[in-house]
Amino acid sequence: MLFCSQAFLYFFAAVLLIYWLMPWRQARIWLLLAASFYFYAVWNAWLALLIGATTVMDYLLALGMERSTSPRRRKILLVLSLLVNLGILGYFKYANFFLQSLNEVLSTLGVPLWFHTLRVILPIGISFYTFEAINYTVDVYRRRVPAERNLGHFLLFILFFPHLVAGPIVRARDFLPQIKRRKRFSWPRMHLGAQFFLLGLLKKLAIADRMALYVDPVFADPNAYGTVTVWLAAIAYAVQIYCDFSGYTDMAIGTAHMLGYKLAQNFNIPYVSLNVSEFWRRWHISLSSWLRDYLFIPLGGSRGGSGRTYRNLLITMTLGGLWHGASWTFVVWGVLHGLLLIGHKMFQDFCTGRPLLERALRSPPGMLLRLALTLVSVCIGWVFFRATTLGAAAAFLHRMASFTPSPAEGALPNRDIYLTIAVVIICHLIRRFELWPRWQVRLPASLLGLSYAVAVTLALFLAPSGTKPFIYFQF
Amino acid sequence: MDDRRRRIRSQARPALLWTLIFFGAGHMAIGLYLYDRHSDLFDPEVTLRLRKLPERLSEAPGRPMALAVGSSRLVLGLRPASVMEQISDEPRKAILFNFSLLGGGPMSQRLVLHRLLRKGIRPKWLFVEMWPPLLTQEAALSEENRTFEHDVYWSDVPIIGRLYHRRWEAIGQVIAETLTPLLQYRQTVLERYAPSLLPPLLRQLCEGSFENSLRHRLDDFGWVDYEIHADPIHAERARRVYKPQFDAFAMSDVSDRALRAMLAECRTHGIRVVFLLMPDHSMVRGWYASMQRRYIPYLRRLSAENNAPIVDARAWLPDEDIPDYTHLSPKGARAFSERFGREVYRPLLQGCPLPQEVLLRDP
Numbered sequence: 002m003l004f005c006s007q008a009f010l011y012f013f014a015a016v017l018l019i020y021w022l023m024p025w026r027q028a029r030i031w032l033l034l035a036a037s038f039y040f041y042a043v044w045n046a047w048l049a050l051l052i053g054a055t056t057v058m059d060y061l062l063a064l065g066m067e068r069s070t071s072p073r074r075r076k077i078l079l080v081l082s083l084l085v086n087l088g089i090l091g092y093f094k095y096a097n098f099f100l101q102s103l104n105e106v107l108s109t110l111g112v113p114l115w116f117h118t119l120r121v122i123l124p125i126g127i128s129f130y131t132f133e134a135i136n137y138t139v140d141v142y143r144r145r146v147p148a149e150r151n152l153g154h155f156l157l158f159i160l161f162f163p164h165l166v167a168g169p170i171v172r173a174r175d176f177l178p179q180i181k182r183r184k185r186f187s188w189p190r191m192h193l194g195a196q197f198f199l200l201g202l203l204k205k206l207a208i209a210d211r212m213a214l215y216v217d218p219v220f221a222d223p224n225a226y227g228t229v230t231v232w233l234a235a236i237a238y239a240v241q242i243y244c245d246f247s248g249y250t251d252m253a254i255g256t257a258h259m260l261g262y263k264l265a266q267n268f269n270i271p272y273v274s275l276n277v278s279e280f281w282r283r284w285h286i287s288l289s290s291w292l293r294d295y296l297f298i299p300l301g302g303s304r305g306g307s308g309r310t311y312r313n314l315l316i317t318m319t320l321g322g323l324w325h326g327a328s329w330t331f332v333v334w335g336v337l338h339g340l341l342l343i344g345h346k347m348f349q350d351f352c353t354g355r356p357l358l359e360r361a362l363r364s365p366p367g368m369l370l371r372l373a374l375t376l377v378s379v380c381i382g383w384v385f386f387r388a389t390t391l392g393a394a395a396a397f398l399h400r401m402a403s404f405t406p407s408p409a410e411g412a413l414p415n416r417d418i419y420l421t422i423a424v425v426i427i428c429h430l431i432r433r434f435e436l437w438p439r440w441q442v443r444l445p446a447s448l449l450g451l452s453y454a455v456a457v458t459l460a461l462f463l464a465p466s467g468t469k470p471f472i473y474f475q476f
Numbered sequence: 477m478d479d480r481r482r483r484i485r486s487q488a489r490p491a492l493l494w495t496l497i498f499f500g501a502g503h504m505a506i507g508l509y510l511y512d513r514h515s516d517l518f519d520p521e522v523t524l525r526l527r528k529l530p531e532r533l534s535e536a537p538g539r540p541m542a543l544a545v546g547s548s549r550l551v552l553g554l555r556p557a558s559v560m561e562q563i564s565d566e567p568r569k570a571i572l573f574n575f576s577l578l579g580g581g582p583m584s585q586r587l588v589l590h591r592l593l594r595k596g597i598r599p600k601w602l603f604v605e606m607w608p609p610l611l612t613q614e615a616a617l618s619e620e621n622r623t624f625e626h627d628v629y630w631s632d633v634p635i636i637g638r639l640y641h642r643r644w645e646a647i648g649q650v651i652a653e654t655l656t657p658l659l660q661y662r663q664t665v666l667e668r669y670a671p672s673l674l675p676p677l678l679r680q681l682c683e684g685s686f687e688n689s690l691r692h693r694l695d696d697f698g699w700v701d702y703e704i705h706a707d708p709i710h711a712e713r714a715r716r717v718y719k720p721q722f723d724a725f726a727m728s729d730v731s732d733r734a735l736r737a738m739l740a741e742c743r744t745h746g747i748r749v750v751f752l753l754m755p756d757h758s759m760v761r762g763w764y765a766s767m768q769r770r771y772i773p774y775l776r777r778l779s780a781e782n783n784a785p786i787v788d789a790r791a792w793l794p795d796e797d798i799p800d801y802t803h804l805s806p807k808g809a810r811a812f813s814e815r816f817g818r819e820v821y822r823p824l825l826q827g828c829p830l831p832q833e834v835l836l837r838d839p
Binding site (some may be wrong): 187188189445447449454457458461462463464 | 489
């Protein structure tokens with residue numbers, strides 16, 4: 002059920018109405034739980050049961066961990082939880098990838114051995130809820146959060162439908178206390194939620210899905226297009242994936258707000274980043290902070306010298322790439338970002354003690370250059386992220402670097418791509434300079450209402466027929 | 477800061493309420509404007525014909541009118557101008573208008589007649605196309621599915637309620653089209669007013685589509701002048717799409733109910749019905765052999781119950797006039813219409829019985 006579908010609109014309207022009409026706190030929690038199960042089961046009931054079962058297992062293991070005083074027993078329970086969670090993730094998401102890769106290696110070596118791939122479907126959102134379950138059990142093991150005693154509360158933490166299928170990845174310490182808190186209906190909260198939802202709807206339907214119309218044909222056959230068009234498609238994809246994923250997140254945050262919950266911020270205008278390190282502090286924040294806290298730091302983080310830091314960065318980003326999808330293109334994307342982070346760290350070290358260089362980099366032209374370099378690096382990374390195979394990515398990059406004029410029949414005929422990119426830049430500036438909150442308080446309510454009505458109409462009017470699923474659903 | 481918070485708190489509820497008001501009222505206003513001024517945006521096939529028919533009637537007040545309803549085979553195949561040329565010497569002239577629709581079988585025939593009667597337009601004769609694939613309502617040829625691509629009116633709801641399996645979906649569509657026509661027809665609106673905002677592929681499809689050519693090639697009497705070029709792919713398509721409908725012919729209960737309801741309405745209003753079997757390619761004529769026993773007795777029964785003759789024009793044209801094995805070429809349409817005018821329309825006007833050679837004979 003897509004957030005921008007009519008089915009979700011009816012579903013959410015019904016849930017919202019019943020939720021706020023219910024006077025009992027516990028009944029509201031069970032209502033949200035039932036709605037969340039339904040939300041997932043509409044897609045696949047059996048896999049909804051699987052998530053439910055693993056969640057109950059994590060609940061019991063965490064309780065066991067908390068009650069146990071034996072460090073060995075606690076560690077065994079943690080390892081068991083990690084094994085089951087990562088095992089299920091590995092089985093559904095990575096088994097075929099490794100089997101196919103192994104088959105290719107064996108075939109290259111001429112070994113007459115062939116492993117059959119598994120016939121499984123990938124549970125939507127598996128990477129997200131697996132990471133949420135892991136952060137909970139690890140935090141309980143580290144005694145950073147107490148184990149949740151109420152099964153309903155714990156199930157809701159994992160299954161809460163706004164974040165179930167594509168994040169943001171919520172932390173137990175942020176979300177569980179919210180479930181316990183008494184909630185009162187509030188118009189400002191509804192208003193805020195509606196604003197987020199509208200923004201997400203506009204991003205998804207009016208921008209991301211429209212960008213896909215230009216991106217898809219160029220990625221399908223880059224050789225039919227000239228260099229300028231191919232670069233434009235790479236930039237359009239950067240816009241598409243940002244608006245698609247942050248649009249989903251905005252809608253998730255909006256629906257959660259309307260139900261009285263607050264989800265973590267996941268994006269903070271990432272394309273204004275001046276370096277790749279800053280980009281990762283602004284892009285998919287819930288994942289990058291998860292990778293930092295549960296992978297990079299346990300690996301040793303920045304302790305132990307430059308070499309170890311670089312190694313840890315590369316491992317973290319490679320696994321981060323693999324988290325996105327079981328394909329070599331995602332691995333290369335992760336490695337590329339790891340290398341970019343290492344390069345940035347080395348350059349940062351190089352700049353230390355060179356005040357002239359530091360000053361030049363902080364000057365407006367220097368900042369513009371850094372912004373452009375970061376954007377170009379990120380766009381090149383997106384080519385691997387979007388391409389279906391490494392060969393396709395190589396063909397695309399080759400076209401980007403070949404300075405080929407556009408063949409007449411291969412040129413993109415529409416020019417509203419420029420308009421859309423301009424709108425996105427303006428929106429970034431509005432957000433960067435925090436203009437909306439200032440405008441909002443000055444505008445009369447009727448004008449605000451008019452602008453929201455226009456925004457919904459624009460989103461629905463400009464949406465290409467047949468809304469595409471959110472890109473991050475596949476992860 | 478407190479002032480700002482207070483302001484945000486006070487504007488929350490009115491802002492949301494204003495959103496609903498502006499959205500609802502705005503869309504309703506736009507909808508009313510579009511329905512009033514640009515109604516052909518919504519369903520050009522029906523709207524353009526609904527505009528042209530009263531114009532023709534007003535040009536010849538008091539003259540009786542004959543109406544032809546059917547599918548794209550009739551849309552391309554019956555040229556009223558050629559029919560009427562054949563009766564130019566007749567003292568009792570009557571207007572013939574082709575109100576056939578793409579994919580139109582019994583359900584859309586029923587809706588067309590219902591809509592016209594509601595508008596006070598009552599034909600004296602009604603030519604009803606009969607073709608087996610239009611009567612089975614199977615999968616791709618299901619009229620119910622096609623209806624969702626067209627405009628549905630509030631006045632259609634009683635008929636939809638009786639005939640449709642997906643009646644609630646159809647009624648939902650009527651409501652959505654009434655409340656937010658701009659969104660329901662956004663593709664058509666964009667195509668007309670901002671084609672650059674359409675996806676390139678879709679724009680190309682729209683430009684070359686048959687639906688689009690309707691707008692430009694529809695003549696004053698409802699015939700569409702459209703040339704289909706011969707291509708081997710047509711034979712393959714006809715075999716794939718239509719032959720199974722002949723081989724496993726089974727009259728759908730929905731088609732039967734729609735036909736009978738339409739015939740009952742014709743009886744009530746004194747409209748004389750003539751069933752019409754349009755010219756078929758020899759390959760298609762060969763497909764009737766397997767289903768004659770299920771199809772022809774049904775037609776004969778309907779004909780007898782309603783005193784409606786069956787004109788059998790299946791073998792009237794050579795194969796080269798049916799280039800895609802289904803639809804007539806403009807040349808074929810002229811030839812067919814002229815013969816139809818001479819041998820069917822003229823005797824009807826004169827009040828004579830139709831000649832035996834044009835009527836369906838026993839195989």
